[in-house]
Amino acid sequence: MIELRNLSKRYMVKDKRGNKTIVDAVKQVSLSLDHYRGYSLVGESGSGKTTLARLLMCIEQPTSGEIWMDHRNVATMSQKELRLKRIDFQMVLQNAQSALDPRWTVYDSIAEPIRCLRPMDRATEKRRVLELADKVQLSTALLTRLPHELSGGQQKRVCIARAMSVCPKFIVFDESVSGLDVTVRKQILDLILELKKDSLSAFLFITHDLDVALYMSDHILVMKDGSIVEQVEKATSYADFGHEYSRQLIESLPPKVPQHR
Numbered sequence: 001m002i003e004l005r006n007l008s009k010r011y012m013v014k015d016k017r018g019n020k021t022i023v024d025a026v027k028q029v030s031l032s033l034d035h036y037r038g039y040s041l042v043g044e045s046g047s048g049k050t051t052l053a054r055l056l057m058c059i060e061q062p063t064s065g066e067i068w069m070d071h072r073n074v075a076t077m078s079q080k081e082l083r084l085k086r087i088d089f090q091m092v093l094q095n096a097q098s099a100l101d102p103r104w105t106v107y108d109s110i111a112e113p114i115r116c117l118r119p120m121d122r123a124t125e126k127r128r129v130l131e132l133a134d135k136v137q138l139s140t141a142l143l144t145r146l147p148h149e150l151s152g153g154q155q156k157r158v159c160i161a162r163a164m165s166v167c168p169k170f171i172v173f174d175e176s177v178s179g180l181d182v183t184v185r186k187q188i189l190d191l192i193l194e195l196k197k198d199s200l201s202a203f204l205f206i207t208h209d210l211d212v213a214l215y216m217s218d219h220i221l222v223m224k225d226g227s228i229v230e231q232v233e234k235a236t237s238y239a240d241f242g243h244e245y246s247r248q249l250i251e252s253l254p255p256k257v258p259q260h261r
């Protein structure tokens with residue numbers, strides 16, 4: 001469905017003295033992401049995960065390399081074709097609160113992508129919004145609330161419903177459970193897995209946490225300094241990772257079983 005060919009993204013940043021420095025956020029990444037699969041992308045902060053996702057979503061332009069979607073090179077698509085393709089590829093951002101317009105109710109937040117990308121009559125739209133709210137387990141009583149009147153977990157659910165509203169083929173979840181307590185975190189992860197079974201064709205789940213990556217998918221991509229250093233197809237445990245950097249990630253995980261004093 002998506003193929004990345006030697007994809008790179010270089011930023012120019014200025015230091016305190018105004019000197020230009022190069023940041024190679026993504027370096028020569030080649031990757032195939034198929035329909036009907038879930039992928040986890042794991043790596044430490046600054047390794048290039050979000051940049052890679054933004055390239056995938058065509059929010060950023062690559063410095064070099066190609067992105068092929070359904071056997072078409074994105075660079076050769078017209079603006080109209082690209083706009084249509086973008087409907088199929090949605091992203092749930094790291095920070096749910098800033099991703100939601102503070103002036104919009106939950107109902108309008110969920111309805112907005114439909115209104116912009118797949119307009120329908122008001123009665124059908126209402127049915128769709130109610131169906132989505134039900135899918136992400138948001139009660140109808142919450143639909144008239146504003147984002148600041150929701151918990152962090154509820155805000156995440158609204159963001160997921162928004163992304164699902166246009167029936168995408170592929171969703172990127174960028175650190176979609178960071179900052180949530182463990183119970184809500186598990187609920188959101190299970191919700192995504194449930195949606196995957198039910199109606200979502202494929203996803204890429206971005207996380208720092210290898211345990212979360214393993215929970216979400218058996219196909220795991222490990223990223224370091226802008227490169228994919230390891231891809232594991234059928235990962236079930238830490239033992240499936242062989243790259244030195246993956247081993248370091250595993251060693252830095254906190255112990256699972258509470259220590260007896």
Ligand SMILES: Nc1ncnc2c1ncn2[C@@H]1O[C@H](COP(=O)(O)OP(=O)(O)OP(=O)(O)O)[C@@H](O)[C@H]1O
Nearest residue numbers: 011013023025043044045046047048049050051052
């Ligand atoms: N717009 C930008 N301009 C300049 N540098 C950028 C920009 N966006 C990202 N970077 C740099 O690119 C590198 C990769 O950043 P990116 O956000 O992709 O990493 P990440 O793995 O998603 O990190 P995190 O897990 O902390 O979100 C970092 O060094 C970052 O500072």
